[in-house]
Amino acid sequence: GDSVTQMEGPVTLSEEAFLTINCTYTATGYPSLFWYVQYPGEGLQLLLKATKADDKGSNKGFEATYRKETTSFHLEKGSVQVSDSAVYFCALSNAGGTSYGKLTFGQGTILTVHP
Amino acid sequence: GAVVSQHPSRVICKSGTSVKIECRSLDFQATTMFWYRQFPKQSLMLMATSNEGSKATYEQGVEKDKFLINHASLTLSTLTVTSAHPEDSSFYICSAIGGLAGEAQYFGPGTRLTVT
Numbered sequence: 001g002d003s004v005t006q007m008e009g010p011v012t013l014s015e016e017a018f019l020t021i022n023c024t025y026t027a028t029g030y031p032s033l034f035w036y037v038q039y040p041g042e043g044l045q046l047l048l049k050a051t052k053a054d055d056k057g058s059n060k061g062f063e064a065t066y067r068k069e070t071t072s073f074h075l076e077k078g079s080v081q082v083s084d085s086a087v088y089f090c091a092l093s094n095a096g097g098t099s100y101g102k103l104t105f106g107q108g109t110i111l112t113v114h115p
Numbered sequence: 116g117a118v119v120s121q122h123p124s125r126v127i128c129k130s131g132t133s134v135k136i137e138c139r140s141l142d143f144q145a146t147t148m149f150w151y152r153q154f155p156k157q158s159l160m161l162m163a164t165s166n167e168g169s170k171a172t173y174e175q176g177v178e179k180d181k182f183l184i185n186h187a188s189l190t191l192s193t194l195t196v197t198s199a200h201p202e203d204s205s206f207y208i209c210s211a212i213g214g215l216a217g218e219a220q221y222f223g224p225g226t227r228l229t230v231t
Contacts, residue, residue, distance in 0.1 A: 034219055043121070043208050043222040044159075089158065093220075101147050101212045103220055105158045 002027040006090050006106035013113050019077040021109050023064075023090035026071065031092040033057075033066050033073040034103070038087045047075075047088070080113045087111070118142055119211050121223035128199055129231055136194045136226045138209030144189035145211035149220060150182075153206045165192050199230040 007022040025033065032051045036044040048057030053068035062077045073090060090106040118141040128134050138148055147166050151159040163179075165171040165186035173179045181203075183195040192211075196203055206227055210220040 032219075036222070041225075041227075043119075043225040044210075046219045046221065049219050101218070101220065102149070102161065102164065103210075108158050110156075 002031065002092060002094060002104045004090050004092055004104050004106040006109050010110035010112060013080055015082055015113055015115050016079045019080045019111070021075040021088055023073045023075065023106060024071055025073065025092050027092055027094060029094055031094045034091045034093070035062070035064055035075050036089045036091060038089065044089065082113045082115055085111055085113045117221040119209065119221045119223040121209055121226050123226060124224060125227045127229045127231060130200055131198055133195055133197045134199055134228060136207055138192045138211070138223050140190045140211040143213050145213060146189065147212045148186055148192040149210045150184060150194050151208045151210070153208060159208060196228065201230045204228055204230045
């Protein structure tokens with residue numbers, strides 16, 4: 001079945017540091033890939049997405065490129081802020097058959113940014 | 116656009132009672148809604164998938180008679196936790212999808228259920 005593996009957390013950075021959160025996946029076919037962010041006590045917010053190989057999703061300074069050859073979708077940000085502290089989830093969705101629309105999540109990575 | 120609301124945001128109930136949680140898509144029609152449960156510091160666990168006008172599809176290990184799901188319209192799904200027990204205390208999150216291939220799920224803000 002489909003699966004998503006994220007780098008283990010928690011990740012602790014100083015403000016303005018460079019962020020990378022690794023995400024790799026296993027899936028049949030051509031899944032869509034997503035990054036979601038969850039702030040404490042809240043639901044998930046879509047951060048960015050990519051629907052086909054070599055697509056780059058970007059939002060709020062975050063970027064991730066869909067790499068089919070390495071089955072990866074690593075999240076990056078050049079300069080993190082304290083307000084970026086949250087839990088980040090990588091996820092995939094396979095559009096076919098009975099699993100239509102269902103998301104497969106990674107385990108989540110806790111990011112803490114210190115001033 | 117793509118806003119999903121949940122109500123209530125927090126609820127405390129006594130053991131043995133039932134609690135209903137509403138999930139609404141505010142600005143789009145949701146062909147499919149999903150219900151998740153999240154334990155502290157863990158990822159989301161999919162409980163069930165519901166399509167408007169049809170019975171929900173429950174994930175393995177989820178009791179359908181305990182977690183009743185109704186998707187009465189294209190903008191509303193409800194989750195009723197029946198005969199709640201303290202072990203049902205959790206953070207319940209719904210999401211909705213409009214039906215396009217590769218489309219993202221949009222999540223509600225979650226409902227914190229505490230059973231005393």
